Amino acid sequence: MLAFAGSLVHAGLGSQGTLNPAGWPQLRRFLAAAAHPATSPEFIRLTLDATLTTLAYAVLGTAVAVGIGVVGGVAISESWWRRPPSGRPRRTGRAGEVGPWLASRLVVSLPRGVHEAVWGLALVTILGLDPLVGVLAIGVPYGAVTAKVYAELLDETPTGAFEALRTAGVGRLRALTYTLAPLAFPDMLSYAFYRFECAIRGAAILGIIGAGGLGFQLALSFQSLRYDEMWTLIYALMAVCGLADWWSTALRRRSALPPRTIAGLGDVGDSEQRLTGATRSALGRDRRLHASAAVVVALVVVSLWHLGVDVSTLWAPRAQRLASEMAASSFPPDLGVEELARLVVLSLQTLEMSVIAAVVASLAGTAMAFVIAGGVEAEQRAGVLQRVGAGAARGLLLVCRAVPPPVGALLLLFVLLPGPLPGALALAVYNAGILGRLMAEVVENLDPAPARALRSQGASAPQAFCYAILPRTLPRFAAFGLYRWEVAIRETVVVGLVGAGGLGRLLAQQLAAFDYRGATATLAALVVLTVAVDMVSSSVRRALR
Amino acid sequence: MNATDSLDVFEACTTPLRPRTTRAGTSATRPSGRPLRRLPGARMLLVLAALLVVTGACASTDGATHGERASGGDDQVFTIGAIPDQDPERLQRLYGIVADHLGEELGVAVEYEPVTDYAASVSLFRTGDLDMVWFGGLTGVQARLQVDGAEAILQRGIDERFHSIFIANTAAGLQPVDDVAGLSQLAGKRFTFGSESSTSGRLMPQFFLEQAGVSPETDFAGAAGFSGSHDKTIELVAAGTFEAGVVNEQVWTSRTEAGEVDLDKVTAIFRTPPYHDYHWVIRPDVVERFGDDFVTRVKAAFTELDPRDPNDAEILELFGAEEFIETDNDNYAEIEQVARDLGLIAQ
Amino acid sequence: MIRPDPGGGNRGIRNRSWRQRESDPGTAPVFSLRGAGVRFGATWALEGVDLEVGAGERVALVGPSGAGKTTLLSLLNGSRRPTAGRVAVLGRDLATVRPSELRHLQRRVGTVHQQHHLVGPLRVVHNVNAGRLGEWSLLEAVRSLISPTDVAAAEAALARVGIAEKLYERTDTLSGGQQQRVALARVLVQRPVAILGDEPISSLDPARAEEVMQLLAGLAGDAGRALVVSLHAVEHALRHCNRLVGLRQGRLVFDAAAAEVTPVMVEELYRIDQSTDEHGEGAA
Numbered sequence A: 001m002l003a004f005a006g007s008l009v010h011a012g013l014g015s016q017g018t019l020n021p022a023g024w025p026q027l028r029r030f031l032a033a034a035a036h037p038a039t040s041p042e043f044i045r046l047t048l049d050a051t052l053t054t055l056a057y058a059v060l061g062t063a064v065a066v067g068i069g070v071v072g073g074v075a076i077s078e079s080w081w082r083r084p085p086s087g088r089p090r091r092t093g094r095a096g097e098v099g100p101w102l103a104s105r106l107v108v109s110l111p112r113g114v115h116e117a118v119w120g121l122a123l124v125t126i127l128g129l130d131p132l133v134g135v136l137a138i139g140v141p142y143g144a145v146t147a148k149v150y151a152e153l154l155d156e157t158p159t160g161a162f163e164a165l166r167t168a169g170v171g172r173l174r175a176l177t178y179t180l181a182p183l184a185f186p187d188m189l190s191y192a193f194y195r196f197e198c199a200i201r202g203a204a205i206l207g208i209i210g211a212g213g214l215g216f217q218l219a220l221s222f223q224s225l226r227y228d229e230m231w232t233l234i235y236a237l238m239a240v241c242g243l244a245d246w247w248s249t250a251l252r253r254r255s256a257l258p259p260r261t262i263a264g265l266g267d268v269g270d271s272e273q274r275l276t277g278a279t280r281s282a283l284g285r286d287r288r289l290h291a292s293a294a295v296v297v298a299l300v301v302v303s304l305w306h307l308g309v310d311v312s313t314l315w316a317p318r319a320q321r322l323a324s325e326m327a328a329s330s331f332p333p334d335l336g337v338e339e340l341a342r343l344v345v346l347s348l349q350t351l352e353m354s355v356i357a358a359v360v361a362s363l364a365g366t367a368m369a370f371v372i373a374g375g376v377e378a379e380q381r382a383g384v385l386q387r388v389g390a391g392a393a394r395g396l397l398l399v400c401r402a403v404p405p406p407v408g409a410l411l412l413l414f415v416l417l418p419g420p421l422p423g424a425l426a427l428a429v430y431n432a433g434i435l436g437r438l439m440a441e442v443v444e445n446l447d448p449a450p451a452r453a454l455r456s457q458g459a460s461a462p463q464a465f466c467y468a469i470l471p472r473t474l475p476r477f478a479a480f481g482l483y484r485w486e487v488a489i490r491e492t493v494v495v496g497l498v499g500a501g502g503l504g505r506l507l508a509q510q511l512a513a514f515d516y517r518g519a520t521a522t523l524a525a526l527v528v529l530t531v532a533v534d535m536v537s538s539s540v541r542r543a544l545r
Numbered sequence B: 001m002n003a004t005d006s007l008d009v010f011e012a013c014t015t016p017l018r019p020r021t022t023r024a025g026t027s028a029t030r031p032s033g034r035p036l037r038r039l040p041g042a043r044m045l046l047v048l049a050a051l052l053v054v055t056g057a058c059a060s061t062d063g064a065t066h067g068e069r070a071s072g073g074d075d076q077v078f079t080i081g082a083i084p085d086q087d088p089e090r091l092q093r094l095y096g097i098v099a100d101h102l103g104e105e106l107g108v109a110v111e112y113e114p115v116t117d118y119a120a121s122v123s124l125f126r127t128g129d130l131d132m133v134w135f136g137g138l139t140g141v142q143a144r145l146q147v148d149g150a151e152a153i154l155q156r157g158i159d160e161r162f163h164s165i166f167i168a169n170t171a172a173g174l175q176p177v178d179d180v181a182g183l184s185q186l187a188g189k190r191f192t193f194g195s196e197s198s199t200s201g202r203l204m205p206q207f208f209l210e211q212a213g214v215s216p217e218t219d220f221a222g223a224a225g226f227s228g229s230h231d232k233t234i235e236l237v238a239a240g241t242f243e244a245g246v247v248n249e250q251v252w253t254s255r256t257e258a259g260e261v262d263l264d265k266v267t268a269i270f271r272t273p274p275y276h277d278y279h280w281v282i283r284p285d286v287v288e289r290f291g292d293d294f295v296t297r298v299k300a301a302f303t304e305l306d307p308r309d310p311n312d313a314e315i316l317e318l319f320g321a322e323e324f325i326e327t328d329n330d331n332y333a334e335i336e337q338v339a340r341d342l343g344l345i346a347q
Numbered sequence C: 001m002i003r004p005d006p007g008g009g010n011r012g013i014r015n016r017s018w019r020q021r022e023s024d025p026g027t028a029p030v031f032s033l034r035g036a037g038v039r040f041g042a043t044w045a046l047e048g049v050d051l052e053v054g055a056g057e058r059v060a061l062v063g064p065s066g067a068g069k070t071t072l073l074s075l076l077n078g079s080r081r082p083t084a085g086r087v088a089v090l091g092r093d094l095a096t097v098r099p100s101e102l103r104h105l106q107r108r109v110g111t112v113h114q115q116h117h118l119v120g121p122l123r124v125v126h127n128v129n130a131g132r133l134g135e136w137s138l139l140e141a142v143r144s145l146i147s148p149t150d151v152a153a154a155e156a157a158l159a160r161v162g163i164a165e166k167l168y169e170r171t172d173t174l175s176g177g178q179q180q181r182v183a184l185a186r187v188l189v190q191r192p193v194a195i196l197g198d199e200p201i202s203s204l205d206p207a208r209a210e211e212v213m214q215l216l217a218g219l220a221g222d223a224g225r226a227l228v229v230s231l232h233a234v235e236h237a238l239r240h241c242n243r244l245v246g247l248r249q250g251r252l253v254f255d256a257a258a259a260e261v262t263p264v265m266v267e268e269l270y271r272i273d274q275s276t277d278e279h280g281e282g283a284a
């Protein structure tokens, strides 16, 4: 596996010269501007307004996603389709149960094969300049993933009580709300918060393609190379991302919420940490949860108000006309021999980019996670240096995931020649920011006793690390890396849009030429690639578990 | 088990099991650390909620107006747009003034809606979110192909015979040339276009480069870059990030005349042959909304700009124009052909 | 409340001054606590503890839940610093030694925990070899992870605790009792001068508990090592140790030879105090 990755990295790096040292001064100027962000009152006001816009997209997008997730999750759960155990002879047999279930699974895997930015571009052509574009671009693909995860959560919940009720002749929906739903609720809530964290980053990316908010302002400031303004906006993004991360972690850690589950990955924390029934029943009484509910309501209201969402645009005649025009000009997809050959070549390039991104991000994320964990340990040992290092690492990770990858790619284009590599590296940096945080959480949640036991018998810190920390974390890190690989392949599109290579680049060209048939073909290739990577990654992950 | 163990200990000795006596005795004089440390979660969230409502209220004034217009219901606003070919601040200023001018001349509400990329301005023209857009040659053609009846109505005097300027970093060792063939010296250099859909920053330059035997796909060092706008191209070539680039002549002239370009670092090396470029394209449905003579009145609002009137002069100056003249769809047939040849218009 | 009897028991060394003993590592006691206290927030988990343990002694720490037994043991292996007072191992004050010397001292103290604190995903041989980390360099440690070194010693240690055949199993597939033995084998390869045990038998059935206690006492007895073990079962303490130290609410209540401990002393030690219900709830 590693050799495979290594060779691909080589392929990416080996092609002629890739560095452009002449661009260093520009990048240095950008970095130097971090120390003096723009602070004029107008710009601060603009930043606040943009922050609210980004937040509003994230909040409403997440709300839509959770709505779709709940309905869809129930509809595609196995439990839903399983018929009640009864004496009646089965007429349709197993196919009658599996058929609809499989079909419904397929329906959700399509929307999430496409990045939210692409959804945004497609929706703009139908809805025009409407806040619903941003909301739905996040809500629809996230809703699909959420539905899948919720279905898995429902299916993993012990079904004894559910079946007992069903046997007693209680209807499906009522049986579900009385048995499975309450049991799965904490996990579902926890996942919703994780989605919210992602939605904020997604909203920033959508901004860049024109939805408004921080991403939009960032793109505008970048176009005129106003680095000081860019940093003000980046700091705002960091604040929002950081706050969202803090909120969901605080809820998970201190409330009766379980450690989060990520796309069927299992818990981030030690599985031993799963909470008992007793703590779960405390859920309803938790003050923090009540306060959070208040914040969520406030957020939704403010968001609706701020964006001025009007759902009637969805069934306005204009939307219908534009949608049918779009459909007519997008089908059938362009799939001649020549196009197919090009798609295959570019698919390989996209694959290469995603592997570079995932591998580099995993390595960097792992390193950072351990630096952070070292600082946590140092709190008991007064290691000032480690604690400072850990703080710096946290900050760095936050910057990495707050800068949207298209902006990262453009920055890297200062010092790298145009091509797939800057895009791949921008994705690597971005994903390292996300992975590092997830991994640090794993290390922090790790039972420290084994390492402490080794330390107390005279082992050095690095030794204790090798014997007590690494063996327990590496398998899970590998699983995270694989999970991020799936995400990275979708994200190659967004860096492609600013000119980095692969299918995303082709898609950008096709969209610029309004070649919708070609774009449909490219999107189909992307979905196929995503599903393939999905399958490989989840089978490897299952083997790792 | 053990990680939660310590938490259990922690929880146990903080809230429920804390002996009543201790609390009565000491908490009045000394803040007990634990309960305080436990609170911030809930308290901070409430503060957050309050903060949100306040910011929401502050921003609500713009929010509401923005929302109203964005939801597309208001037919009475004439919305103009422009391809984002220059610094956004510059565009904002220019089109703010243009919107005011048009509002006065036409007697309707006029608004300028900024966009981040060329293709978006075409898409929004198609959806009807933008009623009239200042397009480049290529985007204008693309827009008209997507909206039946859309019309190219106005251009500047210079747009009849528009040129692109190839520029180079002075350290790159590139020589000024005066025929298209001279562009072959750009092979092997780090080169950037402007926007992907720009006529003067991409389409026509690529056409001339290919005439000189330089293919942008393969012949530069790395792939050709797309800086996004003319201003950014100048900046990046001056900084040496790219050794050469290409910009529209009007932007180049205006920036050099204003002394905004460091001519020791970046210099013009080639002026392309002329072609038709920028123009205003208007949607056909404005007639239904604003009256049969609306297009005529829009044309007049531009063609009657008077350089001697200080307000009009400012608009002309910001456009880099001496005058506006009428144009029509046929003027862009050549551009369309080149775009089809280069694959920038499908089929 | 029972105060320690100042004259009784094997208290001979107590009369020598602290300073004197510190300067003489050769004859210094293995552990020596002087007014040691540990505070968590506002509460003292351990307060004013004076204790000395010499080579060859087998000391049982007894006392109700929350008395401070675990805290005391963590002072002895240097994983916790006292908030007050001093802790010396082999005559060296842990507060003043350099980090390298601290590690050197820690290497000579082996600890067995109730929850074993083994690394589940590693093979047994690595968990045993982890006892050698104090003497190995980082390089040796990493090399052994890749291909186990000194397997013979690890195997011998496992044989001594009766599970030699488990050498290459994954540790988390072993039963609780077997894992406890792996932890013992780890301490064995460490070759310490003292063995500490924190409730090493409380998760074992009576027969296994007896066996492990015998093993522990035997391992200590082999080489004149000191053994300090916290126990909830007083009968085990009386049977396998020659000295009992009673802790209650962070204070040393008695320190007596096993033969001198009376049922009354034990009853007083575990008495549930009605007025402050703080520590009593889990004593059962």
Ligand SMILES: Nc1ncnc2c1ncn2[C@@H]1O[C@H](COP(=O)(O)OP(=O)(O)OP(=O)(O)O)[C@@H](O)[C@H]1O
Binding pocket: B006, B009, B010, B013, C040, C041, C044, C045, C063, C064, C065, C066, C067, C068, C069, C070, C071, C072
């Ligand atoms: N890390 C900690 N933070 C705060 N208080 C602690 C911590 N560790 C122990 N304590 C407190 O110190 C006191 C002594 O704890 P200790 O674990 O030493 O008791 P113990 O005698 O080992 O009890 P048990 O028999 O239940 O294991 C208890 O009141 C406990 O709550």
Ligand SMILES: [Mg+2]
Binding pocket: C069, C070, C071, C198
């Ligand atoms: Mg204990």
